[in-house]
Amino acid sequence: MKVRPALSVALLAMVAACAPDSSDAHPVTSQTRSAHGSVGTIVETLPVADGANAMAFDGRYLWVAGAGGAVSQVDTTIGQVIRTVKLGGHPDGVTVSPEGVWVADSAGGTVTRLDLGSGRILATVKVGPAPVSFAQIDRDLWVFSQSDARARVVDPRAGRVSRTVGLPGPAGGDGAVAGGAIWMPDTLGTSQSVWRLDPASGQVTTQVKTGPHPAAIVFGFSAAWVTHDEGVSRIDPTAGRETTRVANLGHQTSGIAVTTDAVWVTSPTDNRLSKIDPTTNAAVASLDVCGLPGPVAVVGDDVWVACRDTGMLVQVHPG
DSSP: OOOOOOOOHHHHTTSOOOOOOOTTOOOOEEEOOOOOSOOEEEEEEEEOSTTEEEEEEOSSEEEEEETTSEEEEEETTTTEEEEEEEOOSOEEEEEEETTEEEEEETTTTEEEEEOTTTOOEEEEEEOOSOEEEEEEETTEEEEEESSSSEEEEEETTTTEEEEEEEOSSOOOSBOEEETTEEEEEOSSSSSOEEEEEOTTTOOEEEEEEOSSSOOEEEEETTEEEEEETTEEEEEETTTTEEEEEEOOSOSOOOOEEEOSSOEEEEETTTTEEEEEETTTTEEEEEEEOOSSEEEEEEETTEEEEEETTTTEEEEEEEO
């Protein structure tokens, strides 16, 4: 399932530059401790774009893209949807750059740039088949597809594809940038891994094994955290190896985000939001949050979850 968790630039900056892969790594520790305690309290639920499946935060507004062809602009300071932008197609990814809000239409093979304030459509760029996710590095916007083994690099200022980069396979996951590199989950492939891409050469310099169908990756607490069908993998990005696998999070994990003291994970199969303690690498609490929870965003002290089946946005205040 496609997700789009929001990433914290401050937390990404905590990660050091990453070294080549180490395939003869130490054994992985599996954490299966039961989750107790309270995740927090649901303080708000808002109707947003139907089939909400991607989300990004620009510092004030949450932009939620739905499979039904619309993007909702949510003002988090008042907890209200202030605008719905009708794009058509099948929006599957969303990100924010200084130039605007970018939405990937997997049906139309395009990315569309919206004005950050008004939501007005400013430009549409043809990028190739089934674009679903983004990564931003050095002002370049990388667009990843779920149907071909290529990434398109868009110059956001010029509004055009500047180059095409070959990949080991389709990359339908939600990536992250850390240590001067792009980290991309191989969601649709058979490698059960995440790739570290050198943005200059486009080459995969590290491949780290995870569980099946890795979906999303974030960085925090000097580690990378990857969701997949068997839980969450904690990765040492410098050594290039999985160090811990956190279980008891549901039958499948999807969206993921980090706060100052925890890692937050959704399970769409169990309708659950779970909290991981990064000091113990264990799930410590969970909450039945909504149907098919997916993307997670951190706004101030709160965690926001987009729900696919109901087109709802749920605001959770951690307990």
